[in-house]
Every structure is written in structure tokens, then in C-alpha cells.
Amino acid sequence: MTTTPQLIDALVERATPVARLRAPLVRAGRWLCWAAVVLALLVAVHGVRTDLTAQLRQPEFLLSLAAALATGILAAIAAFMISIPDRSPWWSLLPAPALALWLSTIGYGCLTDWVSVDPGPVRWGETLDCFATLLLTSVPLSLAMLVMLRHAVLLRTRAVTAIGALAVAALTSFALALDHDLDATVMILIWNLGTAALITAAGGLIGGAMLRRVA
Amino acid sequence: MAFMSAGRPYRGARLTLVAPSGSEAAADARRPDGNLDWSRLMARAQDGDRQAYRALLEDMAPYLRALAARAFKEQSDVEDTVQDVLLSVHAIRHAYDPGRPFGPWLLAIANRRIIDRLRRQARAKIREVALAAEHETFSDAHASLPPSEESSASRAALHQAIENLPPDQRQAIRLLKLDEMSLKEAAATSGRSVAALKVATHRAIANLRKLLRVRNETPDRNPDETP
Numbered sequence: 001m002t003t004t005p006q007l008i009d010a011l012v013e014r015a016t017p018v019a020r021l022r023a024p025l026v027r028a029g030r031w032l033c034w035a036a037v038v039l040a041l042l043v044a045v046h047g048v049r050t051d052l053t054a055q056l057r058q059p060e061f062l063l064s065l066a067a068a069l070a071t072g073i074l075a076a077i078a079a080f081m082i083s084i085p086d087r088s089p090w091w092s093l094l095p096a097p098a099l100a101l102w103l104s105t106i107g108y109g110c111l112t113d114w115v116s117v118d119p120g121p122v123r124w125g126e127t128l129d130c131f132a133t134l135l136l137t138s139v140p141l142s143l144a145m146l147v148m149l150r151h152a153v154l155l156r157t158r159a160v161t162a163i164g165a166l167a168v169a170a171l172t173s174f175a176l177a178l179d180h181d182l183d184a185t186v187m188i189l190i191w192n193l194g195t196a197a198l199i200t201a202a203g204g205l206i207g208g209a210m211l212r213r214v215a
Numbered sequence: 216m217a218f219m220s221a222g223r224p225y226r227g228a229r230l231t232l233v234a235p236s237g238s239e240a241a242a243d244a245r246r247p248d249g250n251l252d253w254s255r256l257m258a259r260a261q262d263g264d265r266q267a268y269r270a271l272l273e274d275m276a277p278y279l280r281a282l283a284a285r286a287f288k289e290q291s292d293v294e295d296t297v298q299d300v301l302l303s304v305h306a307i308r309h310a311y312d313p314g315r316p317f318g319p320w321l322l323a324i325a326n327r328r329i330i331d332r333l334r335r336q337a338r339a340k341i342r343e344v345a346l347a348a349e350h351e352t353f354s355d356a357h358a359s360l361p362p363s364e365e366s367s368a369s370r371a372a373l374h375q376a377i378e379n380l381p382p383d384q385r386q387a388i389r390l391l392k393l394d395e396m397s398l399k400e401a402a403a404t405s406g407r408s409v410a411a412l413k414v415a416t417h418r419a420i421a422n423l424r425k426l427l428r429v430r431n432e433t434p435d436r437n438p439d440e441t442p
């Protein structure tokens with residue numbers, strides 16, 4: 001059983017100089033820059049969807065795209081803000097308006113598709129391609145987020161992982177909308193839930209390891 | 216949670232307490248009112264100044280103890296919470312921005328650790344049952360609690376019944392059940408075959424069952440009188 005003075009001795013012994021974290025806004029900006037690089041690479045390699053110009057003239061599509069992008073940016077800022085102990089937890093509500101708008105456009109899309117659904121052939125090739133885009137966008141973004149927010153596991157683990165996963169999910173959806181004309185709403189939902197679970201699990205593991213390393 | 220609202224008066228930069236330790240390193244980190252400037256100490260600790268770090272942790276501990284004492288009754292819980300907070304502060308000390316007040320930063324971490332512990336305790340309370348002394352039984356009779364009247368009465372009856380068995384059955388029960396020998400060991404000790412011991416044990420248990428049943432039905436009668 002370690003007494004508190006013994007613990008203080010041990011901690012002082014290990015007090016090596018540390019690099020201070022930059023302001024949360026700066027760090028969110030860096031993550032968003034990384035996201036921009038990933039998306040740019042994806043577009044450069046894969047190209048955009050063939051009917052993008054036509055789609056961009058549709059207000060619903062444009063609104064959905066803008067809402068997803070805004071959700072991603074605001075959620076990233078919120079995640080970096082609430083990862084710092086003394087910042088207000090209310091920051092987590094920052095992406096809420098954009099999220100509501102984005103979900104309402106997805107919902108509207110589902111509703112109109114439901115009405116006009118026809119038993120066409122299943123396009124496996126396109127679905128796999130779409131899945132590859134999901135992976136190529138969300139994995140690098142999730143990993144970067146995980147590394148940058150690893151200090152938050154000791155604090156608001158769930159809130160940070162949920163908001164961080166929302167940022168990844170929104171930007172992934174943005175990339176999908178640019179690249180594919182497949183309605184992958186269900187896949188986006190499934191994948192986003194998977195990402196959130198992955199980040200939460202990894203957060204739990206790293207948190208335990210960090211505590212053990214210090215203790 | 217009531218605790219969260221109770222923590223509000225501590226918000227702000229006036230969280231610094233009068234330092235009991237007269238660390239020299241901390242001497243120039245004092246505010247005009249004589250209190251240690253935790254924010255400045257933490258900034259130095261981030262740069263690797265161990266003396267400043269020690270002064271900060273030692274100065275923080277009593278404050279954290281007082282904070283934890285409002286949530287926990289047990290002294291061990293209070294001390295564990297203080298240590299949890301110190302470990303957390305150490306693990307994420309790079310996340311502190313010296314440009315901002317230290318108090319809210321520390322309080323947010325302390326509240327988180329206190330809530331974690333309260334939740335853990337609440338969960339344990341639902342799942343676990345504290346073992347009372349009578350739940351503990353050891354193979355060595357002296358280590359266990361003295362038997363109750365009822366159990367000693369039934370034990371005496373069992374021993375009496377064993378005494379009343381024919382000699383070969385009594386020996387089989389002694390060796391195999393009371394001394395917990397294996398059939399091989401019992402055979403070697405008694406010089407009887409394994410098969411004979413098995414048969415004797417089987418008959419002895421049947422007899423004991425009969426003897427004890429009769430005794431329970433007519434407690435005043437002598438087991439010897441049973442047909």
C-alpha cells in the first residue's frame with residue numbers, strides 16, 4: 001500500500017519535462033488540415049462522382065454536403081475543446097445545429113428514396129468501392145484523432161470519443177457524397193457506429209495502459 | 216450531482232492554500248498574499264523543475280483531501296481518491312495551459328475521479344454481498360467459528376451413530392470419510408481389500424442413514440434398540 005507522501009516522491013522522481021499541448025483550436029485546426037489532405041488525396045486518386053456538377057446545382061444535395069462538412073468541423077473543434085479538463089462541457093453542443101440539419105437532409109433523402117425505390121440489380125462492385133472510400137477516409141482520421149486526444153481518456157472519455165467519432169463520421173460522409181452516387185445511408189450509419197466503438201475500446205485500453213505506466 | 220454544485224464556490228484562481236512546506240523552490244512562486252501560485256509551480260513542473268513539482272503536489276494534497284472528505288466517509292477512500300487525482304494530474308500535466316487558472320483545471324480532474332469512485336462503489340454495492348464471519352468455514356476445525364448448539368448436537372449424534380456401527384463398517388467410515396483417505400491408502404492402512412472397504416462403506420452409510428432417521432423421528436429412543 002503506497003502512502004500519499006510515497007506517491008508524491010515517486011511522481012516527483014518521474015517529473016521529466018513535457019511538451020505543453022497547444023490551444024485546442026490550433027489542434028483542431030491541425031486535425032482538420034490532415035482531414036483536408038486525406039480528402040484531397042482521395043479525390044485525386046479516385047476522382048469525384050460523374051454527376052457532381054449536376055448534383056451541385058441541386059439545393060438538397062448542396063445543403064446536405066455543407067451540413068456534413070459543418071458538422072465535421074464543429075465536432076472536431078468541440079472534441080478538442082472538451083478534451084481539456086477546465087473547458088465547459090457545453091462545448092459538446094457546438095455541432096448540434098449542423099448535425100440536426102445534416103440528419104434532416106439524410107432523413108429527407110431516405111424518405112424520397114423509399115418512395116421511388118425499385119428492385120434494381122445489386123451493384124456489388126460499386127458497394128465495395130464505396131466501402132473502400134469509407135475505410136480510406138475514416139481510418140486515418142480516426143487514428144489521428146485517437147493519437148491527438150489520448151490524454152482525454154482520464155477525463156470525459158465517452159463524450160470526447162463520441163464527439164470525435166461524429167467528426168470522423170461527418171467528414172467520411174462528406175467524402176462519400178463527393179465520390180459516389182450510391183446511397184450508402186445505412187452503411188454510413190453502420191460504419192460510424194463501428195468507428196465510435198473502435199475509438200471507445202482503444203481509448204479504454206490506452207487509458208488503462210497510461211495509468212499503469214504512471215502508477 | 217450535489218457534489219458538482221458544491222464544488223462551484225472553488226472556481227476561480229483563489230484555490231491556492233497557505234503552504235505548510237517551506238520549500239525554497241516555491242519561495243519565489245508565492246503570491247503577494249503569501250499563498251503558493253499553483254499555476255506558476257505547474258508551469259515550472261512542466262519544464263522539469265522537480266522541486267516546484269514537489270511543492271505543488273504537497274500543497275495540493277490537503278486541499279484534495281478536504282474535497283474528497285466531502286464525498287467519502289472512509290478515510291481509505293479519501294486517501295485513494297487523493298492518490299487517483301495526483302496520478303491523473305501527473306499523467307496529463309502537459310495538457311495544462313499556464314495561461315489559464317490552475318484551480319478549475321484541478322477541480323475538474325478531482326471531480327471526475329471522485330465521481331468515478333462513487334460510481335464504482337455504487338456498482339459494487341449492487342453486485343457484492345459482504346461476507347459475514349459465519350460464512351467462513353475452514354477445514355481445520357480450530358480455524359472456524361465454534362459450532363452452534365444445533366450443529367454440535369447433530370455432530371454428536373453422528374459420532375454416536377458411527378460408534379454403534381459394526382467394527383468393520385466403523386473402520387471403513389473412519390478411514391475413508393473422517394480421515395479423508397483414498398481407497399488405496401485405506402486398504403494399505405487397514406490391510407483389507409479395496410472391494411471389501413467399498414462394500415463396508417456402502418453398508419455403513421446405509422446403516423447410518425437408518426440410525427439417524429430413527430433418531431430424528433424418535434429422539435428419545437436409543438439407536439441400539441432399532442430393529
